[in-house]
Amino acid sequence: MRILGVDPGLRRTGFGVIDTSGSKLQYVSSGTIIVPSAASLPERLQVILDNLREVARETQPDVAALEIVFVNTNPQSTLLLGQARGAALCALSDSGLAVHEYTALQIKKSVVGHGKAAKEQVQEMVKRLLSLNATPNTDPADALACAICHAHMAPMLAALNGQGWSTAESRSSRSSARGGRLRSTDTSRGQE
Amino acid sequence: MRILGVDPGLRRTGFGVIDTSGSKLQYVSSGTIIVPSAASLPERLQVILDNLREVARETQPDVAALEIVFVNTNPQSTLLLGQARGAALCALSDSGLAVHEYTALQIKKSVVGHGKAAKEQVQEMVKRLLSLNATPNTDPADALACAICHAHMAPMLAALNGQGWSTAESRSSRSSARGGRLRSTDTSRGQE
Numbered sequence: 276m277r278i279l280g281v282d283p284g285l286r287r288t289g290f291g292v293i294d295t296s297g298s299k300l301q302y303v304s305s306g307t308i309i310v311p312s313a314a315s316l317p318e319r320l321q322v323i324l325d326n327l328r329e330v331a332r333e334t335q336p337d338v339a340a341l342e343i344v345f346v347n348t349n350p351q352s353t354l355l356l357g358q359a360r361g362a363a364l365c366a367l368s369d370s371g372l373a374v375h376e377y378t379a380l381q382i383k384k385s386v387v388g389h390g391k392a393a394k395e396q397v398q399e400m401v402k403r404l405l406s407l408n409a410t411p412n413t414d415p416a417d418a419l420a421c422a423i424c425h426a427h428m429a430p431m432l433a434a435l436n437g438q439g440w441s442t443a444e445s446r447s448s449r450s451s452a453r454g455g456r457l458r459s460t461d462t463s464r465g466q467e
Numbered sequence: 468m469r470i471l472g473v474d475p476g477l478r479r480t481g482f483g484v485i486d487t488s489g490s491k492l493q494y495v496s497s498g499t500i501i502v503p504s505a506a507s508l509p510e511r512l513q514v515i516l517d518n519l520r521e522v523a524r525e526t527q528p529d530v531a532a533l534e535i536v537f538v539n540t541n542p543q544s545t546l547l548l549g550q551a552r553g554a555a556l557c558a559l560s561d562s563g564l565a566v567h568e569y570t571a572l573q574i575k576k577s578v579v580g581h582g583k584a585a586k587e588q589v590q591e592m593v594k595r596l597l598s599l600n601a602t603p604n605t606d607p608a609d610a611l612a613c614a615i616c617h618a619h620m621a622p623m624l625a626a627l628n629g630q631g632w633s634t635a636e637s638r639s640s641r642s643s644a645r646g647g648r649l650r651s652t653d654t655s656r657g658q659e
Contacts, residue, residue, distance in 0.1 A: 317556045317566040324557045346542035354538050357549020364509045364550065365516045365557045374509040 276429065277303065279336035279372065280422030281327065282414050283344075283363035285355045286310055288323050289414025292334045293405065295426040302405040304334055305415035316355075320362040327366035339372040340425035342379060342417065375432075377424050382417075385424040468621065469495065471528035471564065472614030473519065474606050475536075475555035477547050478502055480515050481606025484526045485597065487618040494597040496526055497607035508547075512554040519558035531564040532617035534571060534609065567624075569616050574609075577616040 276296075282289035291305035308326045310319045331339075344360060346353045367374050380390040386400050398416040402409070404423060411419060468488075474481035483497035500518040502511045523531075536552060538545045559566050572582040578592050590608040594601070596615055603611060 315566075316568075317560045320553055320556050321560040324561065344546070346546050350538035350542060350545050353542050353545045354536065354549040354552075357546040358553035358556065360546075361512055361550035361553020362557050364512050365554050368509045368513040369516065374507075376508075 276338065276426075277334070277336040278422040278425050279331060279334065279339045279367070280418040280420070280425070281339060281341050281363050281367065282417040282421065283323065283341070283356075283360045284310075284414070285319055285323075285359040286312060287414050288327065288359065288363060289412075289416070289418040290327065290330050291411075291415050291419030291422050292330075292336060293419065293422045293426065295429075300404055300423060300426055302407060302419075304330075305411060305419055306330075307412065307414045310359075316358065320358060323359060323362040324366045324369075327363055328370055331367065331370035331372060336372060338425065338429075339367040339374045340421045341367075341374055341376050342382060342421050343376045345379070375425050375428075377421060377428070381428070382420050382424040385427045386420045468530065468618075469526070469528045470614040470617050471523060471526065471531045471559070472610040472612070472617070473531060473533050473555050473559065474609040474613065475515065475533070475548075475552045476502075476606070477511055477515075477551040478504060479606050480519065480551065480555060481604075481608070481610040482519065482522050483603075483607050483611030483614050484522075484528060485611065485614045485618065487621075492596055492615060492618060494599060494611075496522075497603060497611055498522075499604065499606045502551075508550065512550060515551060515554040516558045516561075519555055520562055523559065523562035523564060528564060530617065530621075531559040531566045532613045533559075533566055533568050534574060534613050535568045537571070567617050567620070569613060569620070573620070574612050574616040577619045578612045 277292060277294050280291045280293070287310065288308040289305070290308065292303040294301040294303055308323060310322050314322070341363070344356060364374060383390045383392040383397065386392070386404065387396050394413060397420050398410050398413065401407070401411055401416045401419045401423065405419065469484060469486050472483045472485070479502065480500040481497070482500070484495040486493040486495055500515060502514050506514070533555070536548060556566060575582045575584040575589065578596065579588050586605060589612050590602050590605065593599070593603055593608045593611045593615065597611065
């Protein structure tokens with residue numbers, strides 16, 4: 276299974292791709308989408324959308340994983356982050372990928388072993404678990420950590436689903452909702 | 468000029484299309500994208516993305532207009548609204564449309580004549596300005612109001628731009644940023 280992890284942000288969006296086979300993890304690719312800060316909001320979202328779709332096209336993952344973000348103390352930052360996250364989710368579902376979401380706690384527990392790990396500990400463990408020669412930068416490290424978390428969780432989710440359990444994280448984005456006609460349109464003048 | 472106005476929301480996204488010729492306004496189409504509340508977040512964003520792209524494909528607008536949203540008192544709602552707005556902006560820029568953004572104050576001033584207008588006044592004025600037989604629902608009315616606002620502002624923006632002025636609202640999403648390679652990727656293992 277090939278997993279694409281994404282750490283969305285309006286200034287920098289990190290991504291990381293790994294392969295899993297049983298408990299074995301294999302690094303494939305990682306990087307950062309640098310979003311031009313001088314551009315308008317629609318332009319910046321388009322950069323995330325275009326580049327993340329290109330990553331998916333080039334690396335052909337089977338599934339995607341994202342961190343569930345917590346609201347910022349600054350409401351305006353929360354709104355901006357939400358829009359960046361919306362663009363990232365659109366790129367993933369547009370690429371036909373089911374998206375699994377994990378909390379920071381789940382990711383840290385899965386990668387470091389406890390939920391209070393610092394950024395540097397996550398980076399160090401990502402380096403070790405994927406046998407990298409160098410420590411990855413923060414954004415791709417967070418994206419890779421999210422992918423590793425899904426690699427650890429996927430067998431459990433599969434087992435739970437097999438038993439008829441359903442969890443928030445096991446919900447995929449590819450359901451009957453896709454392509455459905457959910458609009459009420461009034462094309463004739465004054466009909467509304 | 469054909470203008471597509473959008474009022475994004477995670478539960479309901481309104482849209483409205485009008486034609487302008489000089490100071491003449493002509494209603495073309497409007498409606499609401501109903502987003503299934505039981506679906507996962509990625510699914511819901513995909514519904515907005517798919518349906519809004521379809522609206523753009525069917526109605527072939529020249530330009531799009533959106534309301535600049537203000538942050539909600541509930542941070543979680545702000546994050547959700549941000550993601551819905553991100554999906555709407557992606558659909559518009561994906562359809563090749565420049566996006567112009569206006570504040571609620573600008574829209575109300577433009578449509579009703581003052582910035583403290585109630586929802587019902589906006590609906591009533593949209594009905595009058597577009598010579599509709601019936602009052603449009605809230606979501607499409609807000610979307611149409613945003614399109615009308617751009618119809619009123621566009622000549623002024625064009626004049627300002629001609630004089631070398633630049634305003635936040637006059638920035639379009641179709642710039643050199645599009646399609647640019649803005650990623651740093653490390654495909655070789657351990658190179659990061």
